[in-house]
Amino acid sequence: MNDAIQLRSPASTDLNAIFAALADPTRRAIVARLVDSDATVAELMQPFSISQPAISKHLKVLERAGLVSRGRDAQRRPCHLEAQPLAEANAWLERYRAVWEENFSRLDLLLESMKSEPLKAGRKTGKRRKTSQR
Amino acid sequence: MNDAIQLRSPASTDLNAIFAALADPTRRAIVARLVDSDATVAELMQPFSISQPAISKHLKVLERAGLVSRGRDAQRRPCHLEAQPLAEANAWLERYRAVWEENFSRLDLLLESMKSEPLKAGRKTGKRRKTSQR
DNA sequence: TATGTATATAACCATCTGGTTATAAAAGAA
DNA sequence: TTCTTTTATAACCAGATGGTTATATACATA
Known part of the structure; x- marks a missing residue:
């Protein structure tokens, strides 16, 4: 993985995004929820008292970190938890x-x-x- | 640990700070350095091409997350890596x-x-x- | 076609972050 | 005391973050 001195290796950049994504409790809860099964935005939104756009933003952060991938089901964009960043x-x-x-x-x-x-x-x-x- | 729904439990707050602290490559490098031994600010600064105040700021972030504790040795404030947040x-x-x-x-x-x-x-x-x- | 549903985007805001330079403070050394 | 070393703080800046409301888009269905 080669961390430490040279700060801009691609792997290091990934870790930046991954740890940053995990630094928010809403996003950690989303990850926890997605372990169980894939879920739509509406489903993920349910436990929280924040707006739908806020959830969409969190999902984008998780996507950028590679922690979540999106599918397509009519209007829905089901979220799927990706393992690799967690492993990293x-x-x-x-x-x-x-x-x-x-x-x-x-x-x-x-x-x-x-x-x-x-x-x-x-x-x-x-x-x-x-x-x-x- | 009790994460997920209620976002403001003390443990959850800790994880916020811990993951946020680890989301920066300079700070991860500092952690990596401190595994070897305690080090002064000047020593930690050495591998990087950023200013001393920047390092002090990073150390404050690591301290707030509990990842680093400081000692006192004359003018020096040696940094020590704390295990518990990593374990968390x-x-x-x-x-x-x-x-x-x-x-x-x-x-x-x-x-x-x-x-x-x-x-x-x-x-x-x-x-x-x-x-x-x- | 019109309507409803699910999600994304835009614009905005306050706060945090990571850096800078300049300066202060703390402690040993001359 | 004065100088030097070591670290911290202040003031500032640009950009990211996490939230909001309002609106647009994509699709299904009546």
Whole structure:
């Protein structure tokens, strides 16, 4: 995936849109709803007290992030949840699993992450491991 | 975690800030850098061609999301990566693992997610699985 | 054809974001 | 004290975001 320094790789751009899309509770609720089944705009609108255009805007954000695709059924434009962007976001977070799981030591994580995906953000000139004590 | 319908639960608010913080490539790179070790603002600034105040702003966003905590070492304010928000974001995505892993069927996922965390976004009045024809 | 239904678009608004430059503040060093 | 280093804050800007209302479009049906 190659994140870190060069900020404009296509994959990185995707992650921008994906995380941004997930940063809104209405959109997360829409994603949650679509796990169950495809749904029309009207159906997605139902649980919320916001206008239909607002929902359409949210759907466009989800579409741009690749999280939702649209079909066509007469006037309706049924929404379908796409898996891949969720997998991408998960993959990014997965690299830091060791941070929140106590099984690994910091050093283990470093080696682990270098093996799977060279982070190369470092350039740690001084490499002070304990810059302070918090 | 209780997401979906009521949009302003504290946990939901956290996810907003967490995902929003991760939606920027500079901030994701900072997170990646901090996995290795704590770092000062100057150290974090180094790989980027943006100003120091810009970095300070990014750090404030990460702090608000709980992803980074700050220490004190003379003039320096070393940054430390906090695990919990990453775990929270991961936990949210984890609920949809079955969506991108073909092992589960859709129905399996539904049961799975209901067991672990009642989604209750549905209110599926008609429970039409295929919105396409009606 | 006219009407109703489902969705999208336009125009607008307030607020947030990500950047800038200039300046302030905090702390060690001379 | 004065200078230097490190970080934060203020003021500003352009553009995005999330909402609104009003209107247009696309299609089905009476």
